[in-house]
Amino acid sequence: MQTVPETEDPVYSFCIGQHESNRQLPVSSQAIHYAHASNYDMLTTPITTSHFHSRVLSLLSSHLASLDPPDYDAVGTRGTSYNTKAVTIPPLTPDDTPLTPNESISQVVGITSSWIDLCSPDPLIAEVSRQVLMLEVAYAAFCGISYLIIPGPKLQHGGLHSEGLIYYARAIQEALNIAPYIQFHIWLEMVDNPDLEASEMGDLAPFVRNEFLEPSEDRPAKLDLFGTWDAWEIIRTTCKHHSRLLVALALPKHLPVLPVQTRWYSEPVHMLTIEGTTFIKNPKGYPVLSKGHQSLIARFMRLRTPPWILLCDVGPIPGLENDDESQSVASAAAADKVDFPTIAQTMSQGKKHQDPTPQLSYMRNLQQRQPPRTPIERFGTGYQDYLQAPLQPLTVNLESITYEVFEKDPIKYAWYERAVAKALNDWMEQKKPTSGPDGKVVVAVVGAGRGPLVTRALRASAETGVKIEMWVVEKNPNAFVLLQRHNETIWDGAVNLVKSDMRSWKGPHRGNTDSSQSLDAASVKHTPIDILISELLGSFGDNELSPECLDGVTHLLNPGHGISIPSSYSAHLTPIAAPKLYADICGQRTSNPAAPETPYVVMLHAIDYLSTTSSPASATVPTSHLGSSIGSNHSASGGGVRNSAVTPPPVFEPPVPIVHPAWSFSHHNPNIPTQPASSSTIPNEHNVRQTRLSFPCQHRGVCHGLAGYFETVLYDDVELSTNPVTMETKSSGMISWFPIFFPLKTPLYIPDGGEIVVTMYRQTDNRKVWYEWMVEVFRLEPRTSAAAAAENSSSPQRTDYRTITAAAVVVMDIAESVSG
Ligand SMILES: C[S@@+](CC[C@H](N)C(=O)[O-])C[C@H]1O[C@@H](n2cnc3c(N)ncnc32)[C@H](O)[C@@H]1O
Incomplete structure (x- = not known):
């Protein structure tokens, strides 16, 4: 269970900026003013000018001209005194930069030069590039810029791929250190497409000396769907998951397959950049985004920190280069700065040909079409990916507000009522003998909290007409006060x-109606319970020690016919990539060294399931983003301007995760040992569990931990589930439990066609209960036909790729709670 306050439904708002690849004019306060007047929220600015670019080029050219070809020395290194001739770029001059510190600096996002090549395999080019970057970062920091975009690494250098990536990563690490107040956004394509890396005039990349390139350059460069993600993984790992290191993700015209999209969704994407050419024309000729883009953006916008949107090269800021227009835009904006007209309004005013920024108007319209938050989203607003310690209601007495949050669940209590009603009906239909002397069915709610299950059970009795005798047990002395009050005011004293x-x-x-238990033992006769109702479940089912608590009370059940609600529950697991959670946990390490060994209750959002079944057909996108044909998700219908004011974006349907059951607990349990006379507790070995689960992973990735869920059978076909695969059918809309996250101390890299094997234990020493979890990674390879025939199996086999394990422990106390 988790504790989450309910919040108001906030309006989705998109923060939209404008970027020009070749911005000619400096971004002045006036430019910012016009941008706001046009309904943009921010602008990008280069840090340096073409003057600076020319200066670096001529310095580099003359330096290269002064060098002899680099050669190896006698010990086989090129890092020789002879080859090492320093080159230093002199500091910036006023002609080198359009930037100056002023009051509008907070409204701009700086962009560092794209013509450098930090990844060059030639150390000289990489070093000159590094110096350029450091000059730019330092000056941006001096001016007070808070956000910088750094063009992503060039991965392709002749026959080499990713060779200088580590130079790039190291330079970013240095930049993070010299500008402690800047957020850095690495500008990345979604996929590694060599065709998009062609050098432009003036780029430093072509200056690479041949000696540093591979001699055999015949290998054709290949499209790699996860290549850019791989590069990002190396950069952020080098920078130790720095909290100021983020992604600016370029959305291509043709989106890649869903697993690539969901991978980026799990990363700290704080900007989405959209080129003007990514827009397509709807039948009316307006620029719109494909359905695939709409649904991806809609999904991103539901994150706790929704990314900003940068429209790139969609035309100049209206008015900036045209005085007449500037007057009208500025005055219109002054009159109605906030309520910029929607596209529909603009069109109804017959101004469609005058819309100077149709792509921006479209994005504002898309903003208005975002579907309202679901009850679960409303309930969890602000709590997405927020790590919480699991509750321990056995050792800790909960506060009233915590119970109040549980009680907001629209499904859980209704399902309990259904389950109790069914059980009562069956009891009568099957003519089972009751334990109540007057023919009443004896019902006990154990761990009643503030009593919602008591109310529901009484209601089920009234609905079915089956009379019950109600007993209620609670160890929290504070909640007990409320139960006593409810008995007087709501339950008419009907509850013991x-x-x-x-x-x-x-x-x-x-023999005595006083429930104080201070009874004369001889005059008291104890009778069994017919229906035992409890809700002691945690996010992983048994992690709030429901098995241990119910073991201590199950002997009171009617031996032949007694019913426990729930009758069983099971724990379920799937491996996930959760880089944001990992970074958060790393951040807590200093104050809490046990942080990486603790499970967390968390409303999982920015995660990627690593083991999935095939993508849902309804959300299939073109498999090759290079294909020229536009797939169904690129259709402009539904996103058209005229009808779009009311049509919400299509729902994003991610691939379905493979979630395996780990273990289960049932009540009745025939294996509960009898309590030894010498001890006050029952030995707990029968509640030990162990599982070993295998998860195939089609695509490479990094496993940061395990997502845990539970399912429970309350009674018969009445079930609750938090398992993402079954929740919709079993208990859609239930909000009481967020998943549990078991982190890995060391994230594990999974190769393409890999397999994650999870070994997990529920352990006990009779005083405590704890979990241990280990994760191994293998590469799977198809069997050769000969091997398949010899071994009579065609399933893939593990290779000796690598086996790494990570283990962690958490302890829960099962000692009897102290209460009155
Ligand atoms: C998760 S809360 C559920 C409360 C309530 N039944 C509901 O569904 O809203 C579990 C409750 O069980 C109580 N509890 C836990 N272990 C108990 C035990 N061993 N004996 C009695 N009460 C217990 C806790 O104090 C808490 O009130």
């Missing part, structure tokens, strides 16, 4: 209240 740990309760008693 017992303040006790359920494990030391002796059961319903006769």
Whole structure:
């Protein structure tokens, strides 16, 4: 269970900026003013000018001209005194930069030069590039810029691929250190497409000396769907998951397959950049985005920190280069700065040909079409990917507000009521003998909290007409006060209240109606319980020690016919990539060294399931983003301007995760040992569990931990589930539990066609319960036909790729709680 306050439904708002690849004019306060007047929220600015670019080029050219070809020395290194001639770029001059510190600096996003090549395999080019970057970063920091975009690494250098990536990563690490208040956004394509890396005039990349390129350059450069993600993984790992290191993701015209999209969704993407050419024309000739783009953007916008959107090369800021227009835009904006007209309004005013920024108008319209938040989203607003310690209601007495949050669940209590009603009906239909002396079915709610299950059980009795005798046990003395009050005010004194740990309760008693338990033992007769109702479940099912608590009370059940609601529950697992959670946990390490060994309750959002079944057909996107044909998701219909004011973007349907059951617990349990006379507790070995689960992973990635869920059978076909695969059918809309996250101390890299094997234990020493989890990674290879025939199996086999394990432990106390 988790504790989350309910919040108001905030309006989605897009933060949209404008970027020009070749911005000619400096971004002045006036430019910012016009940008706002046009309904942009921000502008980008280069840090340096073409003057600076020319200066670096001529310095580099003359330096190269002064060098002899680099050669190896006698010990076989090129890092020789002879080859090392320093080159230093002199500091910036006023002609080198359009930037100056002023009041509008907070509205601009700086962009560092794209013509450098930090990744060059030639150390000289990489070094000159590094110096350019450092000069730019330092000056941007001096001016007070808070956000910088750094063009992503060039991965292709002749026959080499990713060779100088580590130089790039190191330079970024240095930049993070010299500008401690800047957020850095690495500008990345979604996929590694060599065709997009062609050098432009003036780039430093072509200056690479041949000696540093591979001699055999015949290998054709290949499109690699996860190549850019791989590069990002190396950069951020080198920078130790720095909290100021983020992604600016370029959305291509043709989106890649869903697994690539979901991978980026799990990363800290703080900007989405959209080229003017990414827009397509709808039948009316307006620029719109494909359905695939719309649904991807809609998904991103539901993150706790939604990314900003940067429209690139969609035309100049209206008015900036045209005085007349500037007057009208500025005055219109002054009159109605906030309520910029929607596309529909603009069109109804017959101004469609005058819209100077149709792509921006479209994005504002898309903003308005975002579907309202679902109840779960509303409930969890602000809590997406927020790590919480799991509750321990056995050892800790919960606060009223925590119970109040549980009680907001629209499904859980209704399902309990259904389950109790069914059980009561069956009891009567099957003519089972009741334990109540007057023919009433004896019902006990154990761990009643503030009593919502008591109310529901009484209601089920009234609905079915089956009379019940109600017993209620709670060990939290504070909640017990409220139960007593409810008994007077809501339940008409119909409830027998017992303040006790359920494990030391002796059961319903006769002979005295006083529930204080200070009874004369001889005059008291204890009778069984027919229906035992409890809700002691945690996010992983048994992690709030429901098995241990119920073991202590199950002996009170009617031996032949007794029913436990829930009758069983199971824990479920799937491996996930969760880089943001990993970074958060790393950040806590200093103050809490146990942080990486602790499970967390968390509303998982920015994650990627690593093991999935094939993508849902309804969301299929073209498999080759290089294909020229536009797939169904690129159709402009539904995104058209005229009808789009009311049509929400299509729902993003990510691939379905493979979620395996780890273990289960049932009540009745025939294996509960009897309590030894010498001890006050039951030995707990029967509640030990162990599992070993295998998860195939089609695509490479990094496993940061395991997502845990539970399913429970309350009674018959009445079930609750948080498992993403079954939740929709079993208990759609339930909000009481967020998933649990078991982190890995060391994230594990998974190769393409890999396999994650999880070994997990639920351990006990009779005083405590804890989990241990280990994760191994293998590469799977198809069997050769000969091997398949010899081994009579065609399934892939593990190779000796690598086996790495990570283990962690968490402890929960099962000691009897102290209460009145
Ligand atoms: C998760 S809360 C559920 C409360 C309530 N039944 C509901 O569904 O809203 C679990 C409750 O069980 C109580 N509890 C836990 N272990 C118990 C034990 N061994 N004996 C009695 N009460 C216990 C806690 O104090 C808490 O009130």
